[in-house]
Amino acid sequence: MPEDQVEVVVGKAVYRGRKGSTVAELGISPPDEAVAFSLNGHTYDFQQGIRENGRLSWLTFQEEAGRLVFRHSGAHLLAQAVKRLWPEAQLGTGPATEEGFYYDIRLPKPLGESDLQAIEAEMQRIAAEDLPIERVELGRTEALQLFAQRQEPFKVDIIQRIPEGVPISAYRQGEFIDLCAGPHVPRTGRLKAVKLTGVSGAYWRGDEANPMLTRIYGTAYPDAEGLTQYLYRVEEAKRRDHRRLGPALGLYLFREEAPGFTFWLPKGQRLYRTLEEFSRRLQEPRGYQEVATPWIYRVGLWQQSGHWDHYRENMFVIEREDEKLGVKPMNCPGHCLLYQSAVRSYRDLPLRLAEYGPLSRFERSGTLHGLMRVRGLHQDDAHLFVREDQIAEEMRGVLELVDLVYRTFGMPYEVVLSTRPDDYLGSLEIWERAEGALQAVLEAQDKPYQIHPKDGAFYGPKLDFYAVDALGRRWQCATAQLDFQLPLQFDLTYIDRDGQPKRPVMIHRAIFGSIERFLGILVEHYGGDFPLWLAPVQVRVVPITDAQGAYAEAVAGDLRRAGLRVEVDARNQKLAYKVREAEVDKIPVLLVVGRRDVEQGTVSVRIRPDGDIGARPWPAYLAELAERARMPVG
């Protein structure tokens, strides 16, 4: 094939043409729903010239890459609308995000709700105009001139940072032109359903020293139905918000007297303890030993561990008697001291130390967020001190625990391996062996995983686990990090088979992560409808009249003796009233007892979400309930 020719394969057809031809020029007509195409792993739009051979696959809104193209065009639509309304607005950047897009813009005035509506209306107008979106290739000087003349200082800044040799392009739709690498959908009319979702501030290039721009958020869908579903999901997330739901269910509350800390109400504390108990009952049989270590140390310890250099900003520091003391944000240094307290043999390893104690982290006031980001927390933390040859086996054990836990909560999860960053510490050889070990474990388990190159901590590679909740949101919870540094810092050793001292490797791992945060995630995942074994109140017994009071107490007593958490609602109220309240309180099992039940020795069962399932003989039904309420620890 001549050098100036390209050849692409689409399905079973082969197309040839001059290098740099667009799809149309090659005689390929894209399907209606396609917004772009993928060739050798790169995304292109229909106006970009094809310069390499390969197999072409169409990208639609169904594919992540297609969605990004689509949403990025949404951002341009937004920018064009803003420029029509405020010609003096200066554009920053406007990328697509997971759920939509945003554009950072310097505006002459702060935006209100009505401004958003006006912009949105203008966007819809531009979409209806169905303007063609044209790609324009520019020379560097030409680009600088164009955007300087259009009074877009941020665009000029961007162009100046584009390395020599990289082509500069812009996209034009109607009177609007924006510096952009692309790709884009072919016409504005493709953006059938757009919605602006919020405004906030954001620094230019994310730097506090730079001017603050207005960030306008929005989302776009190819049809109204997708947008409606998205808005429903947003609504549902709001309905499940743990900051509202938790206090409403009497689980916990927050007070401004203690920002970043949680007040656990009796029911919330029960939930919390149940989770902790679940963790203990999984870990004890797996060789974990629970310890408790001090929560305040002299700074010397933090200097030794390296936290003073790397984490001081996030620590609460106390000064007393001319001495500085640091409240612990992590357990690792304490566990290292425990490790040091005895001579360790290679036979003692792996040593698995678990701790659930209180940790304090100074999080900046603006970052606090319900249970998700707090200053006072607890982790289901453990440090595994292992020989290097035990890394793979121990990581396998951690993986098994993670799998067990997330399966129990009905959350699929994704695994990410983060590898050696540029500023790593330790020997290259150990790093490579450790990364190899992690990869081998994942592959041996046939677990799909992603690699984030250079995203590891400077002290070791790590596995992060992202749990996916009922609304499809991803939460980073579990983590397992190899650490070669701390054993060095604390000069930890074990006596090996050959009588020589050797350096152990540490694995920092948590399965829930922060228990506070995990509980918040569970509240939202279940929308407050906890599975029976977790529910703070599992059963509520409801006598219909005073006459069944004693019978109700007897039933409740049976339940309590069987280890269930139970309440009796003996208030003088109509049954419907008490049923409603139990539903609002999201009590999983309601046992109604009336005259007929007393006479026949039954309970009338109402279960969420099924409702009334009729009478069951008592105490025979107790066994079934107790079985269903058992903690799922195998």
Added chain:
RNA sequence: GCUGGCGUAGCUCAAUCGGUAGAGCAGCUGAUUUGUAAUCAGCAGGUUACGGGUUCGAGUCCCAUCGCCAGCUCCA
């Protein structure tokens, strides 16, 4: 911490232009003894986040503080 917004009874919300702080739910008291999502009546509940200021008069306007929300930033 930074930018913007918000803060009225336990909760959800109202209060015209700056002119007597109000309702529902929850709570308490009483009546009602009820078979699967709200029985009726009465009572009580407030330094309008906090501290200043403007004004004859401030929930409302201004300033500062605290907290919360959306982001940014940070995240050994």
